Amino acid sequence: MADFTTKELMACIMGRDLEDGLGVPVGANLPVPRAAVLMSHLMRGPNQLVLLSWTRANLVDVPELRPFEFITDWRAAQWGESYWAHDDGFLNMKARANWIFFVGGIQIDQYGNSNLLGIGEDYKRLKFRGPGGVGTGNMAAFTNRYYLYSQTHTPRIFVPKVDYVTALGWGEGPGTRERWKIPGGGPRYCYTPLCVMDFEPETKRMRLKSTNPGVSVDEVVAATGFELVVPDDVPETPAPSDEELEVLRTRVDPTGVLRS
Amino acid sequence: MSTVTSSDRTVVVTDEPSALAGLQDGMTVAIGGFANSGHPMSLVREVIRRRPKDLTIVGAATSGLEVDMLIAAGCVKKVISPYVGGETIVGIGPAFRRCVENGEIDVWEIDEAMYYCALNAAAQRLPFLPWRALVGTSFPEVNPDLVLFDDPVAGEPLLAVPAVSPDIALLHAGAADPYGNIQHVGSGFGDRAIARASDHVIVSVEKVISNEELRRAPEKTSIPLVDAVVRAPFGAHPFSSVGWYLEDVPLLKEYVAAAEVWRAHDDRSAVDAFLDTYIHQPEDHMDYLQRIGARRIFGLNEF
Structure with missing residues (x-):
């Protein structure tokens, strides 16, 4: 088996779930989701709508995609088929049903609700002010499915209940999204350096789906601050293939951001 | 018979102090651009130089350290923006974080979709x-x-x-004609939405071009007939200006380091020194550029 880093593994696993035809925003400063999206596009997604730095970009023939540090980098215009003004984007929520999105959090709870606003019960005196929800709550409401993603898996992040909900996951469990008439389909998986989690269909509670190579079930349970649903049989997350690693290292991440 | 010609048309090109002469304490001021790009910094620096109090700042849908600098300079009472930060340079603006955690400024909490609802409601004269x-x-x-x-x-x-209806909008773009027709390079982010919602629109540009030149490509005119145009080459510095130059990352990091001392240690000396050196001491935008230096400025070209 080839050597690979945890970030490379995550990018490959996350990319495998993205089929052709989706709308796939390419963020600038989340290197793992960026790589996942570009891998799915280059390997089997020629008809994906690739949203990169304010353009809809044609990247399938580009030999090497060096990362941009900032989301506004207009050098992406060299691949752009069209551009979009930010406010125009919000005139078309129909199109977003078919997009996917990765949502992070300073807290994520057992129902997949995420918090980017802050930590602390008194909103007027937060112990930590987070970056804010930005666009995550909107994407969580309109996409047919979205993904949670955290580069850290600790009990401080994976909490029983978030202090503030900035992107609504499964709310308080079954029925919450229906009650609020939310059109989108909710979070599908949650990816961390330790494991992949999904949601138990009946309870909407987060459930261990697979553990990453070298990680035990007990380690995941200890790193999770709520009672994780653990099935009797937990497989290991499948390793990247040689072909995936080649595309990743030669075309998507040639500078080795995910190897460091 | 008496008629008028183009030469009778009002030229709206002016400088930063004249454009901002109407700024008053307590106003609502919107600032365009996005993240680390396209902020009208020669205008923002002039706002700070005038030492206004209690402004409500409507940042961009993703605003950057320009809002943080206004907070650090003591001009801000309330922020309307879904994000104040510097991406990989700093996740959350240090002055923003400090002042929100201490309850020194208010945040009108919204996400980016609600941000455009608020501006579009103002533009459409809806409550x-x-x-x-x-x-x-x-x-x-x-x-x-x-x-x-x-x-x-x-x-x-x-x-x-x-609805959120800014008294003044400050934007930055590539070019304008003397009458206030604006042409962005690229998408212009959310600048059009800000312009539609605002009572008075001031745009700094890299270059003023003739109306004849602008009319070669009228489809590129992103915002027609704004109230004032300020000629400010490198006017978005230290941020990028799409199609013109990239970010001055070391200068942004210098600001963050100074503001971070204030946030973490309650010591304003470094951030005050930064504001003095780069904002209060330069007499005007040209003096600012001279301080930054020609080599550094012209080293920021895109490719």
Whole structure:
């Protein structure tokens, strides 16, 4: 088996779930989701709508995609088929049903609700002010499915209940999204350096789906601050293939951001 | 018979102090651009030089350290923006974080979709616009101005987002003609939405071009007939200006390091020194550019 880093593994696993035809925003400063999206596009997604730095970009023939540090980098215009003004984007929520999105959090709870606003019960005196929800709550409401993603898996992040909900996951469990008439389909998986989690269909509670190579079930349970649903049989997350690693290292991440 | 010609048309090109002569304490001021790009910094620096108090700052849908600098300079009472930070340079603006955690400034909490609802409502002269997403989240709790209601047509739960109508909008673009027709390079981010919602629109540009030159490509005119145009080459510095130059990352990091000392140690000496050196001491935009230096400025070209 080839050597690979945890970030490379995550990018490959996350990319495998993205089929052709989706709308796939390419963020600038989340290197793992960026790589996942570009891998799915280059390997089997020629008809994906690739949203990169304010353009809809044609990247399938580009030999090497060096990362941009900032989301506004207009050098992406060299691949752009069209551009979009930010406010125009919000005139078309129909199109977003078919997009996917990765949502992070300073807290994520057992129902997949995420918090980017802050930590602390008194909103007027937060112990930590987070970056804010930005666009995550909107994407969580309109996409047919979205993904949670955290580069850290600790009990401080994976909490029983978030202090503030900035992107609504499964709310308080079954029925919450229906009650609020939310059109989108909710979070599908949650990816961390330790494991992949999904949601138990009946309870909407987060459930261990697979553990990453070298990680035990007990380690995941200890790193999770709520009672994780653990099935009797937990497989290991499948390793990247040689072909995936080649595309990743030669075309998507040639500078080795995910190897460091 | 008496008629008029183009030469009778009002030229709106001016400089930063004249453009901002009407700025008063307590005004609502919107600032365009996005993240680390396209902020009208020669105008922002002039705002700070005038030492206004209690401004409500409407940042971009993703605003950057320009809002943080206004907070650090003591000009801000309230921020309306879904994000204040510097991407990989700093996740959360240090002055923003400090002042929110200490309760020294208010934040009108919204996400980026609600941000455009608020501006579009103002432009359409509506008291509010509804939005479907974000019901069920904490936004209505932390921003009581957002009203959850059942829509009168289908009876579904929606959020009413009140209009936000800036007194002044400050934007930056590539070019303008003397009459105030603006041409952005690229998308212009959310600048059009800000312009539509605002009472008075001031745009700094890299270059003033003739009306004849502008009319070669009228489809590129992104905002027609603004109130004032300020000729400010490298006017977005230290941020990038799309199609013109890249970010001056070391200078942005210098600001962050200084503001971070204030946030973490309650010591303003470094951030005050930064504001003095780069904002209060330079007499005008040209003096600022001279301080930055020609080599550094011209080293920021895109390719």
